[in-house]
Amino acid sequence: MDQGSEMGSVSIPDVPLKSSNRRMPVLGLGTAASPFSGSETTKLAILEAMKLGYRHFDTATLYQTEQPLGDAIAEALSTGIIKSRDELFIASKLWCSDAHRELVVPALQKSLENLQLEYIDLYVIHWPVSSKPGSYEFPIKKEDFLPMDFKSVWEAMEECQNLGYTKAIGVSNFSCKKLGDILATAKIPPAANQVEMNPLWQQNKLREFCKAKDIQLAAYAPLGARGTIWGSNRVMECEVLKEIAEAKGKTVAQVCLRWAYEQGVCVVVKSFNKERMKENLDIFNWELTDEETKKISDIPQSRGCLGEDYISANGPIKTIEELWDGEI
Numbered sequence: 001m002d003q004g005s006e007m008g009s010v011s012i013p014d015v016p017l018k019s020s021n022r023r024m025p026v027l028g029l030g031t032a033a034s035p036f037s038g039s040e041t042t043k044l045a046i047l048e049a050m051k052l053g054y055r056h057f058d059t060a061t062l063y064q065t066e067q068p069l070g071d072a073i074a075e076a077l078s079t080g081i082i083k084s085r086d087e088l089f090i091a092s093k094l095w096c097s098d099a100h101r102e103l104v105v106p107a108l109q110k111s112l113e114n115l116q117l118e119y120i121d122l123y124v125i126h127w128p129v130s131s132k133p134g135s136y137e138f139p140i141k142k143e144d145f146l147p148m149d150f151k152s153v154w155e156a157m158e159e160c161q162n163l164g165y166t167k168a169i170g171v172s173n174f175s176c177k178k179l180g181d182i183l184a185t186a187k188i189p190p191a192a193n194q195v196e197m198n199p200l201w202q203q204n205k206l207r208e209f210c211k212a213k214d215i216q217l218a219a220y221a222p223l224g225a226r227g228t229i230w231g232s233n234r235v236m237e238c239e240v241l242k243e244i245a246e247a248k249g250k251t252v253a254q255v256c257l258r259w260a261y262e263q264g265v266c267v268v269v270k271s272f273n274k275e276r277m278k279e280n281l282d283i284f285n286w287e288l289t290d291e292e293t294k295k296i297s298d299i300p301q302s303r304g305c306l307g308e309d310y311i312s313a314n315g316p317i318k319t320i321e322e323l324w325d326g327e328i
Contacts, residue, residue, distance in 0.1 A: 004217065012053060013284065014089075015266065017191040018214045020161075020168035022121050024192070025089055026261055027281065028056030030220065031065035031272030039068060045272035046072035047138055050081050058194075058220075058268045060093035060117075060126060061107065062138055066114035069108075074116055088117065091194075093172060096131040096140060096310075099148055103133060104156030108165050109177040123166040124194060125153065128178045129310050129317055139309040147316035150178070151185045158188045168192065170216075176209040177325040183213065194218040196305045197265060198235050198256055199296045205327060207263065218266040224304060225254050232304065240299055244292050251279060258283040259296055303328050 014023040029049045031042060042065050046057060050072070059065045069090070076082045092115070098107035108123055128152070132144035134316070157169040170192035171182065183189055193210055195218035197203045210217045224235030236252050245252045253269075257280060260267045269280050288296070307323050317323045 001049070011284070012055065015216060015264075017168045017216055018115065021189045022089065022190050022216075023165040024122070024216060024266050025054075025056035026057060026266045027054070027257070027283070028089070028091070028218075028266065028268045029054045029059050029277070030058045030268040031057065032063045032270060033065070033272075039146060042070040043072045043075075045277075047076060047081065047142070048274050049277050051077050051279060052274075053278070054281075055062075055087055055270075056083075056089040056091070056266075059093045059130055061095040061111060061136065061253070062126065066111055070115035072115065076118055079209070089121045090117065091124065093124050093126040095126055097133050097135050097144075098128055099125060099130040099153050100133060101152035101156045102150065104153060105159055105165070112165060116230070116294065119164055120166050122168045122170055122192060123157065123172040124172045124192065125157065126172075127173050127307075127310055128171070128175075142312040142314065145310075145312045145314070145316060150181045154182050154186055158186070161188055163274050170194070172220075175323075175325040175327050176206055177212070179209065187211070191214055192216040192218050192266075194220055196221045196303065198222050198224055198304075199241060199259055199299050200224070200235050200238060201298070201301060201303050202222070202263075202299075203327075207265070209252065211264070216266060217264075218268060219260050220268050221265045221304060222256050222260050223271055232302070236298065237305060238299065241293050244288070244295065248286070248292075250286070253280060254283050255288070257284070258288060259293070262288060262293070 012025045012027050014025045016023050046069055057069055059069050092111045094107055128148055130146040130148040131140045160166050161169050168191040170190045172194040175192050193215050207217055224232055241252045241255050245255045257267055271277050306320050310323060311317050
C-alpha cells in the first residue's frame with residue numbers, strides 16, 4: 001500500500017502497524033448492521049465505498065458480513081474497481097466462542113473462506129472473554145461465558161500471523177490492564193486495539209498507554225453508534241460539536257472524524273449511505289483550531305458502550321468495573 005490510497009483528489013493517509021509490514025488506512029468502513037446480518041445491500045454499499053476510494057473494510061464473524069464483503073471484493077477485482085487485492089486493508093474479528101487455543105486458527109480459516117481471500121490484514125480478538133464453543137449467538141447466554149486464557153489464545157493468534165493467514169494481529173475492547181496481560185507473554189505484540197472512542201469518550205488513559213507501547217488505536221462508534229443496540233444520538237446532538245461544525249461549515253460527523261484523525265487514531269465508521277460515505281471522506285484538507293480542540297477536550301466524559309452483555313453474575317466478568325478495569 002502507498003503512503004495514501006489515492007481517491008480522485010482525496011488521499012486517505014495510512015499508518016504503519018508494528019510487527020507487520022502493512023499500513024492501515026486511517027479511515028475505514030464498518031460493516032456491522034443492527035441486527036447483525038449480511039445482505040446484497042451490504043455488498044452494494046461496499047462496492048460504492050470502493051468507488052469513492054475506501055480501501056479499509058472492517059468485518060467480524062459475528063456481523064455475518066464476511067461473505068458479502070468477499071463477494072464485493074471479487075466483483076471489484078473482476079470489474080476493475082480495484083486493480084489488486086493488495087490495495088485493500090481487510091480486518092476481521094475472532095468471536096468469543098472461538099477464543100480457545102485450538103479454535104483460533106480454524107476460525108480464521110473459516111473467515112478467509114467466507115471472504116474468498118488467502119489472507120487478511122488484521123485479525124483481532126473481539127472481546128476479552130471466551131464462551132462455550134460452537135455458538136455464534138448474541139447476546140451470549142450468561143451461563144456460556146468462560147474465562148479467557150489470554151496466554152494460549154494469544155499464542156494461537158501469533159500462529160495465525162506466522163502461518164501468513166493474517167498480516168497483523170490485535171485486540172478489541174481491551175483495557176490497559178488486559179493489554180498488559182497480553183504484552184507480558186506475547187512474542188508478537190498486538191498491532192492494534194479497536195475500542196469505542198469519540199469526543200464524548202476520548203479514552204485518554206488508554207490512548208497514552210497504547211502510544212507508549214506502539215499499539216495503534218482504532219476507534220469504533222466515532223459518531224456515537226446511533227441506530228445500534230447500545231448507541232445513541234448523544235455525540236451528534238452535542239452542543240459543543242454542533243457549534244464547532246457550524247462555525248467551520250462542516251457537519252458534526254466531519255468534526256468528530258477530523259478530531260479522531262488529529263489524535264493519531266484510525267477510525268472505522270459505518271454508513272451505507274453514499275452521500276454520507278462521501279462526506280466522511282472530506283476530513284483531510286482542513287484542521288481544527290487549538291481553541292476548538294480545547295473545547296472538545298473539555299466535554300464531560302462517559303462511556304457509551306458499557307458492555308453489559310459480557311457481564312455475568314457467575315463470572316468470569318461480574319461487573320462493568322471488572323470488564324474495563326476501572327476505565328469507565
